[in-house]
Amino acid sequence: MEITRQLRRDRINKRGFAPIHFTICWAGNRLRIGSGEVVRPEHWDEESHKVKAVKGSYYNQINPKLAAIEEAAETALYTAEQAHRLLSEEALRQALEPVLKPGKASATEATAPAAPLQQSLGFFQLMEQWIQESARKLHPTTFRPMAKTSLAGLKATKARFEQFSATKKVPLTLQGMDNAFYMAFREYMMDELGQETNTFGKHIARLRTFLAWCEEQDLPVNRRYRKFAVPKVYVGVDALTEHELRRIQRLDFSSEEVQKRLLEIHKATHSKANSDQMPNYQAWAAHVRLARDKFLECAYTGLRISDAERLAWHHVKGQMIHLKAGKTQRECYIPFYDDSLFHLVALANAYEHRSHDDLLLPTCYRVNEFLKIVQQLAGITRLNLTTKLGRKTFVTLKLYQGVPTRSIMQATGHTTESSFNHYVGVDTISLLEQFMRRSPNAA
Structure with a gap:
């Protein structure tokens, strides 16, 4: 859209x-x-x-x-x-x-002005009010409300603390936010439930934000919560290797082999009982191909799918794309040229006279659903093919090409390396090759 x-x-x-x-x-x-x-x-x-x-x-x-x-x-x-x-x-x-x-x-x-908070409200009642206020608050730069996934995270944290309180039979209070509580919750999360360090850290980070909000409401909060450590371990992310990306690129939808497999998948996924409502095979197959190309657009540009869907020719300035990210409103500067791996110009030219409203590629509805079919055709089983994976693939493979981190961040719109690192995967084969090339004793 x-x-x-x-x-x-x-x-x-x-x-x-x-x-x-x-x-x-x-x-x-x-x-x-x-x-x-x-x-x-x-x-x-x-x-x-x-x-x-x-x-x-x-x-x-x-x-x-x-x-x-x-x-x-x-x-x-x-x-x-x-x-x-x-x-x-x-x-x-x-x-x-x-x-x-x-x-x-x-x-x-x-x-209507918000009703003043009463000190008599319980811990979880206050947390519910905090969640509701967070949902209504607009971002100061983008003027957008909190994302649904972020709001779901706040609710998950509230549910986790409710579970902790009920299991341990310990009522939670603002005054009880001390080191003893922190250690008890850490043991519950990591030792008893076997949760990862990052999951524990996310709940603590949200708790700290909630308690800071309570302080802004002039509620009596134990100030020791400010010393709660928020542990975080970088675990890397999934991204396609160069070999896997080329397998997707080389899918020839006009070949007899691909057409045969597409027809088999179409018959298997569309019941004969609903033959009257069965989508036209040719239109369906064309949409599978468009989903493949939309994924490649994300992998070639590093854009979120929401931004890729509105990327148009008027954003192209010579050999650069200038686009303001919809989510963050930050300027993205993306290279618009082809090399041995990234073929954005060729992809855009293939759709130049077939797209609507000046778009580089036509809008592709239900793209992740159709990418499941592309994944089958390409024979990729290591991970699930999604448009978000395309963004991560762009970041990872550009790093392996030797592009400086700051230059890639200007393309993706990231302002901090900590947020950028969430999109960096590890291609172990390329990593080994780099070590071997730099080793004087390599065979």
């Missing part, structure tokens, strides 16, 4: 305000819709497509609403894909309605 914002300068009203409109493109569909917000043209940032943070622009009210509209559209598409159906224009309009025209009751709830 590609979502863009436009300031309609051609519709400036008598007071000098112009309306803000959205254009939403997905799966060959396009919807143009007004946001219900207006702004003076001098207060509109053409580069970031949001209201400038200047006095009198009401950016604190308008920008969060614009972000909420985008979030509602993306959620509607995600929900439709999870239900294995295409998102219709009418369904999208209905999904956006509560954000575009909130009812009086919801508007009252949104503007």
